[in-house]
Amino acid sequence: MLNKIQNFISVSLKELLQYFGSTNFSKSVLTVVAVITPLSIGISTGYTEIGVAICFGAFWCNPSDVNGSQKHKIYGILFSAALVMVVSFIGGYLHYATWLALLILGVASFAISLISSYGFRASLISFSGLLALVLSFAHTPDKLEIYEYALLVGLGGLWYLALSLLWYKINPKGQTEEILYDTIGRTGKLLKKRAQLIDEQSNRKKLQQRLFLLQSELTEQHDTLREILILSRKNSGRSTYNGKRVLVLVQLIEMLETAGANPVNYTKMDEQFKLYPEFTKLFQNLTFEMANQLQLISEIGNKPSKMPKHDALTNHFEELRIKISALGTVKDAKAYEAFIMFQNLLEYQEKQFDKLKRMKWLLSDYDVASEEFIDKEILKRFLISQDYSPRILLRNLSFRSTIFRHSLRLAVTLMIGFVVGNVFAFQNPYWILLTIILIMRPNYGLTKTRSKDRTMGTIIGGVIATVIVYLVQDIYVYAVLALISFIVALSMLQKNYKLSAIYVTLSIVFIYGILQPDVMTVIQYRILDTLVGAGLSYLGFLFLWPSWSFQEIQKDVTKSVEANRMYLTEIADFYRHKGSVPTSYRLARKSAFLETSNLSSAFQRMTQDPHSKQKNLNKIYELVELNHNFLSSLASLSIYIQHHTTTEASERFNSIVFKIDENLSLVMKTLSNSISTGDEPNFEEVGSFEKQLPKFDSENVNLNAEDNNALKRNHQEEQLIWEQLRWLYSLSSTMMKLTSSL
Template sequence: MNSRSSSLQYFLFGQNFADGLRTTLVVLVPALLLLYLGQPEAGIVISLGALCVSVTDLPGPLRHRRVGMLVCVACLLGVALVTGFARLNPVIMGLEVLLFSFVFTLFMVYGARAGAVGSAALLVMILTMDQPLTPLQVLQYSALLTGGGLWYLAFSLIANRLMPYRPAQRALGECIHAIAEFLRLKAAFYQTGTNLDEAYRNLVAQQVVVNEKQDAVRQILFKSRQLVEETTGTGRALVFAFVETVDLYEHITATYYDYKSLHQRFGDTGLLTDVAALIERMALKLDDIGLAVHANRRFAAAGFDLNPQLEAFKARIDALAAQELGLSTIVLKKVLVNLRNMQQEIQALLTYFDPASPTYTQSTDQLEYSRFVTRQDLSLQLLLDNLSPKSVVFKHAVRMGIVCLFGFVVARFVGLGEHSYWIVMTIVFMLKPGFSLTKERNYQRIMGTLGGGIIGVLILSLVQDTHAQFALMVLLMLGAFSFQRSNYIVSVFLMTPYILILFGLMGIGFRSLLQERLIDTLIGCSIALAAGYLLFPTWESDQLRTYMRDVVRANLRYLQQLADNLTGKPRELTEYKLARKEVYVSSANLAAAFQRMLSEPKSKRRNSEEVQQFVVLNHILSSNIATLTAAVTAANRPARSPEQLRPVQQSIAALSHSLQKLDAEAAETMPVVPAATAAAAGLPVPTAEDQQLTEQLIFIRTVSYDIGKVTDSVLV
């Protein structure tokens, strides 16, 4: 299957498209029904309530979605009532804008879903502030708005009851798709002429995507009791498949070696090209599996037997070793072992499609799954703790309140038409906690509005039939709602002509409307961008130290797991996988923060080259730890020699020292590797593999020292 066809199918069967389709239907049905009954205004208000609640219906456990939507409905009712009466006095309305913008932005301390509830509440305030309502109409308006929110809530819950496993299947499919792309990027390291620096940048960027997808699956699976109860075979199969994908991802990250040395030693043999071809084939098959899970359809495993190619690769390695005496091919054999492991994980993943497999009947309580998800603190104390200038959310809330009030005043005196509230709306949705995100959103908003405005004018000028205009409007709605979480510029590009067509069908001149929207958008974006730069700015370089600390701490814990294995201590599976997850999450957070920093003004970036080196070194470290952990576990030896333990002890000491530099309060007891107590005569005779292991442990020590040096450079 070609990549374009695969991408299209991932989109059509994806959660974003499903959410866009649901939102489109829920918004259209009451509007069309009440239009037919002669109450178009009431239909629009109900649709508005449904649209606002849809903003909070983020993917996740059903219980969280339900509570989030109920809280949102309550907020809509309260905000609509207060705004409906406050709008009668401009001063009181201005105070409400200041207070509500601050309070509802503070909701972000409770996570993304709570932040979406705050955004929906602000949207209602903005859309209500210019409504010409009498006191009685305020009550009617608030009731209709609440009814619309309850209508969306009911529709969403019924859809989930009819298809309870589809959100988890879609999330898992997207996760597998992201891992397949990560694997495809890994193949580049074995190809001739690859720029390793560029390859690392691409790999680290994709690591961020994989972490986001994995976390989305964890939230849905491990926080939904229905999916992990023993009575639901499909739920167990989904959990099993996800565990297999994470294990596969570990094997993929473990395929790290000194690629420069590999190419120097074996580049002329053609073996590395074979490795790249095998990896790309695995990535293609994995992508097909992900699409099948994503679309909830059967998958034929026939044709995926790489054993002949792997055996041929082994024969070529043996022939090379026989041909060039003295040439060590252990590293190639380790590559082969890793390829076999990846193939086995992919084969295990295929059991998901077989209802008769033990996957659907065996218990899933082998791991304490609840420990793999982060519990959101919803206490009042968390809010109180964030009422401090040191809190990023607090600074953002204060900034939002001040800037929205300023935008409200500007709209009152500079507004060009009846929709001057677009200025405040633009500020609310463009102003982000960090300047880099604010800058990116502003660019996307302006470009999307300009491009969409041109398309809207062309449609209204060339298509005169109202039925055709309505059909195009529905398609644009569907696209805008489907891309609003995944590609903002596309969403705005589609939403602008949709709004123009809607107002055109209502008899409002679209040319003057477009002019007003463009000017209001430019004003709002300018205010938001200036505020993000000048008013309590938050720069990513100020946050990097925290992310760096978390990465070093995670790698230190991960390395301790390897040290325990080397001393013969039995591995605790849950603790090991928790350490592995911590490495993945912290590494992705650091990489994402670094990418955001690069979009900030040059004067605000600090030590960008050193930070990039820090990111790559920690990726190399965790990859090597994964490689050695797999090798040591497979060897199943009770203990290792002191010569092999010494580099690990030194690596742990170096990382502990770096951690204390990054956080003086992190002076926790330094992990210590127990000294080898076995007599030298009691240890197995060292083999070539032992020598290779020792070399890799020394390499880990070198990387740990390099991390310490780079840490010093960053902290200067």
């Protein structure tokens, strides 16, 4: 019992220290400093309105300060500052007439929301603009002209930018280190799930779903790290620190690919592990140890002296090599087939170990710059550049666009919220509007979750605030609690929305506790306004031009199939021509992993829609799983041909690749409804071709011949290449049948 308590305290303390060291916490402290400083100076010098305007500008520019390159951060904050300045100028006229305010609110909120068409960072800039618009109802400057107030709001944005740049100078590596070590830890989690999949008794469907989610998260983090590291190199030139982190990222990307690789499909693996069950535990223990080491590296951070040693892994490998070598001496066809499969699987794990060792070395104190390995110009090609041309906006001015429908839905819901707040004379009608813009999102699942979390968080926060206000009547205590609550609320916004809502409510109640005596009324109205705003957000999504995932997911499936197809083409070309791995090959791999990850995210959104809108859910899930398995098989081929000297590509190889490509082409045509008469798939011919596919036949191997390493190597290649081609063809055929039935 004592050990459990000590362990709990130790874990909690470690998590608390990680929280205090996180970029979310430092950014929330920075925001509080940016807000409190001008407000305090304004109040103490008698220029309160100037302080309030600068304080608002700083606060409204906070959302656009997200993870990414410093250059993109600066542009994001500057655009936010410009937008909130314009919106504050427009908002200054909202108090002249109710009908005018309603009209401006609708048009402005629609236009601001459309900015989200330009991607994630643009959606946060859009959110800053919506905050400024809604909070224009909360504050009317008396001593300042509207244009003066707007300019001061813009100045507040620049003030926040200056603080952000100052913090970057003080702690330039903080963001990179946090995301990098978090990515290493998540890679360890992915390896653990992969190890569990080896066991036939595991819940594979549940594990696969968790793997899909983990892969999506890792792909997203890889993109963020690419942006931070590659653009930093571009702007600041050669840097040993930066170069080492780029190379660590390369290892992590390749580890993700290797983690998905299997020498055969799971059905075939199960057969071999059933015959030789001792290998199940041996391979699992090996992978678990690698996963544990990755998670340990993520926990220790930048402390080379605490880096885990290779000894445990070396022992696991040695034990496996001895066992596999002994299996190779058994003069039996089934044993030999198992030997070849286990040997290929072991070599995949050896490649994974090589990447882990390289990563440990790079994170130690050795000097190395990535220019020794990777060309600077090639690196830039791996960045995903956002198109900011006007045609993107024009393309989204259509009901086919999810962003257009969301913008229209949000604008109408805000107008309804404004009317409800004024007709029923709510104490603070803008709280209803604020709740709507905080909750309403382009997809149903997130809107529903946020509605529940916001409501529950506000009620819990209201109850806690009531107890504290009842027990304590000291404005100085309220001030401290408001400050702490505000910092926690901002730092938890991305990680735990419900917890963030609790602390937002607490901070608002304590601020009002300082300003006015009747705090209990404030709590009641706060809860009521939140309930109305949450209800309007939820109903607004259901009845105002809803965007359901089943309407969009076929596009995501098509993109994933197309990316896998291009990756297959690159792998086949490399197998034919050998030589060094071209950049186009690595770009195709990146695209395949990215699009498969996007497909998983789209399916996840679909599962959160109402059951009546989850059309063809089982078939779509099967397509998602088939695409993941297809990518896994491609990864297996990719890794093998990159790291082994292979034989010449045969005509049979080329013809099978051509047939797989043909199947994928028909899948894409079927999904896009562009298949023409006469192009329909002939499933009898497909089945007939599959039966004729070559396979490694251990029965024909002369087991009495002298031990020949070259011969075994050829058998390994033969077993892996033909097995993967058979699997790829089978997967593409199943995809074709499935899409034909949709």
